[in-house]
Amino acid sequence: MAEFPSKVATETSAPQSDGGQQGGNSLRGLAAGVTIRMDLSFIRSIPAILMLVEIVSGLLQWTLIASAYIWALSVYGWVMFVAVTLWLLTSLLFCLILFGFQSKLVSVPWPLTFFGAVTTVAYGASAYFSYLDWRGNSGNAASGTGPS
Structure with a gap:
């Protein structure tokens, strides 16, 4: 029993950050530069x-x-x-x-996306005016197409 302490190694080392080891965080390296605010x-x-x-x-x-x-x-x-x-x-x-992800997505052409939004608004306005025209004809599309 007297020789037990002399045979035990008590060296310490820094833990290895191996992503593949059991319980390790494999996404830690991927998320190192990402800040979410x-x-x-x-x-x-x-x-x-x-x-x-x-x-x-x-x-x-x-x-x-x-x-x-x-x-x-x-x-x-x-x-x-x-x-x-x-x-x-x-x-x-x-x-x-x-x-703030839109500032990190530099590959998205945001000005073209703004024009897409303008086009969508134009389609919506056109649909609204078509609806008003339809309501002006009492909702019957064939009412103005007959012989007078």
Whole structure:
């Protein structure tokens, strides 16, 4: 028993950061240069408030469409697809801007994306004026096409 302490090595070493070892964090090297910060000034801006209104009203819209009793018309499927897709894209864009990822995505041509948004607004305005024209004809597309 007297020789036991002389045979034990008590060397210490720094732990090796091997990503493959049991319990190691393999993503530590990938996330070393990533910092996530919320842009609280964005939340108080008018675009953010409008996006939040879009997210809430879009969620309500596709929830109401999904709970509609009449599914006989095939247009409900298209409206549901558009509503859910745009709701997801708006939510994703809100999160990208909120956490500042758009400044890290330099490969996205943001000016072209702005023109895409302008084109979308133009399509929306065109659809609105088409709706007003349709309402002006009492909702009947064939009312003005007959012989006078």
